[in-house]
Amino acid sequence: MAEQNLWGVNCIWPFGNTKESQSNDKLEGFQICYPMTSTETTDKPTKVEKATRHVINMLNKITVDALKKFSEAKNVPAPTYSSYVYAKGENDWSYAVKPIYTRTKSKNRAGVNFIDPHKPQRAYIKLSTYGKEKKSNVKLQSMDLVTRNFHHSGVLAFMDLTNQL
DSSP states (O other): OOOOOOOOOEEEOOOOOGGGGGGGOOEEEEEEEEEOOOGGSSSSSOHHHHHHHEEEEEHHHHHHHHHHHHHHHOSSSSHHHHHHHHHHHHOGGGGGGGOOOEEEEEOOTTTTTTEEETTEEEEEEEEEEEOOOOGGEEOOOHHHHHHHHHHHTTOOOOHHHHHOO
């Protein structure tokens, strides 16, 4: 992966948890925001940034191919199969497998969100964590930065499926 500046670690809270109810005993883990390019190379990515994007795109393609293969055989969990059916009907596989990186949104002067093409695309990457509450620890492994995001993407059995390909 291309070396990039990161701006801190974000907490992951349970779905639907409001800011007011966030506490250390409900903390589920941590994630980082990984920019796909630097702010200086957004329009002209470096070779390493292009290679990183290519690897991530290929991992996404492998995931979509596995989703199609195992969903057609009805060998996936029901939520994954539902995502497959909808994505196939719409002919848009981003409905089945969440894109790993997205464009940054900004607000204009009127407060309306828009996709900002001048800011780097970014990926939110879930970190492997162990321990509870304030004693949580983060364990980093090189491929973990990429594969953990797939686990979050809706293809719950990604690692098992790729072993069967």
